[in-house]
Amino acid sequence: MSSSAKIVLRKKPNAKGLYPLAIRITKNRRSIYKQLGHYIDLEDWDEQNIKVKKSHPNSKSLNSLISTKIAEARRSLIALQSESKDASARQIKTEIYRPTSSLTFFDYAKEHIEALEAEGKINRKYTDSAWLSFIERFHKSKQLTFQEIDERFLGKLKVFLKGKSSLTETSAMNVMVFIRLIYNRAIKDRVASKELYPFGNGRFKVKFPETVKIGLTKDEIGKFEAIQDLSSIERHSLNVWLFSFYFAGMRISDVLFTRWSQITDGRFNYRMGKNAKLLSLKIPEKAKALLKDYEVDKHSDDDFIFPEMKKADLDNPKDVYNKIKVATKKFNDNIKTITIKAKIRKKVTMHIARHSFGNIAGDAIHPLMLQKLYRHSDLKTTLNYQANFIHREADDALDSVINF
Template identity: 40%
Template sequence: MSSIKAVLRKKANSQKLYPIALRIIKDRKATFIYIGQYIKQIDWDNKNCAVKKSHPDFLYINQLILNKKSEVNKKLIDAEMEINYQSVTAIKSKVLNKKNEDFFLISNYYLNQLKKRKQFHQVDIEKQRLQVFKNFIKKDTFSLGDFDLRLMKGFENHLSTKRKLAKRTIANYMITIRTILNIAISDFSIKNVSYPFGRGKYQIRFPESVKIGLTIEEIKILENIKDLTMAQQYALNAWLLSFYFAGIRVSDVLFLKWKDFLDNRLHYRMGKNKKLVSLKIPNKSKGYS
């Protein structure tokens, strides 16, 4: 007789988070398989053996628990059907030594994290890149242990020759793959990831970009252009504000408020890295608010 149950173990880590494990009981002997997820004690539902909705990743972690339970259950059924006796420790060893962690399962977790941060445009971009990679390997699942230098070189060649992508765009595709592999290692403690990046392996290289600025005459033409629609005028004003404030990102310009302007200075927090910035208000910018 055997049973499987998801439990929250009682020993917390240094962040005061508790590990989720599957408790396997066979022939009155128990062992535990950890699924690589840690949560607060308050986020665990003891009655239903699941993560509560109060946790931001409850859907994903609960699905992970179900997947792991299904996998372990199959091993238990196989053990019951075999003539030779298999202990609970042997079953645990089979589960832990599997080599089929799926790259696209981790990629779904990555996309969900972007959605939670409301980076919806980035989600669309990353989805498209992952679909291109899936089409290249012609598989719906791909083991984290199957990445190697040859695969990355082949994918790079595919992006360059078949899809005619620029070197910078190709680098962005590789960054997506590297990010997901890093998540598999850091967030899920998956040990059998074949990591193809780094020294002596595939190195992501960024080509130097050529930036050509506008001339003073061209800026003056923009400042004095007439007969624009209201939408065009707003767009031009935003661009000129960015220009005169030393190249503030347009995304930051769009979120500026009157209260950000104080004592002849602009005080704002950068959207990209949350850094606080203070800039003197140039006279040229005062007509474009």
């Protein structure tokens, strides 16, 4: 059946109330649109003659652009018909607006992984390499163009990830986030077409399932602080956990990289490794008491407070990554034993120190201050995170109904 290309004014206004000019590609009574990137007032569009009215200040240049774009689209349609290609409207759009670059998704993904290693982001490198391996297993080919990554491809990939690969919904969505990251970079470099972007409104949605974040209560923290009869390695693991908690749930990598030189005039000054944000905090009395256990091994202000990184090759990101990984596992194993000894019936890991701070903070601390303590770049991130620990309004609402 025949196919056609026509300029239209889509009836979907932007925030300013202007309407987008677009090419409508139709095949078998099914249409798909490619916006031209220009918006005009409804009154400036001549529907009958399919052009911008003279009332628009840029009517001449816009009509020239329309003529050029519709001519290009129709030439491409003729070429497709001469090749006897029986393509759908979306496939026609793909053919017409196919980028000229030969770089594939896997080319861009490889560059991304290499850049992470060069920047010393080894943890991120291993994580993203794992997501990439799932895509390679699914596609079973070393060639994957950006045009092939459409909603159908993503849908089938998700089935593969949750089915044959047995990934959780969260992990499957992380794979999609990785694909979206690579695709956006290709669009920025004009290697992939923005018009074929498979994510967003009306297309594939990356939506993470809601999770429950559980932290310790004040009483449970008190049990940790008061516990006795621990081995030296258990005591050290608990000290690291508490140090993280006392400073609003510092990440384990930042804790292990803490040096004595960062402690001056009763304050702790450190730069967060994840986003390089600088923070200066008063050292709580509890943290001061904890630090005294490590002063005996202090040889200079440049020494690490905790011993795990003292033998690390700081010029070798892989060695640093491995030592942090080994230390974290050791801490988590010991914290599990300590949790049992303290008769706490929750699963506790190093990361739960951060959740515990959020749980106890609740809604008692202003979100802007929490944003500073958490070192979040966006207040929305803080609000979403803290919402996991604020239950009072919901509890009061429930009580108001059932307590009669």
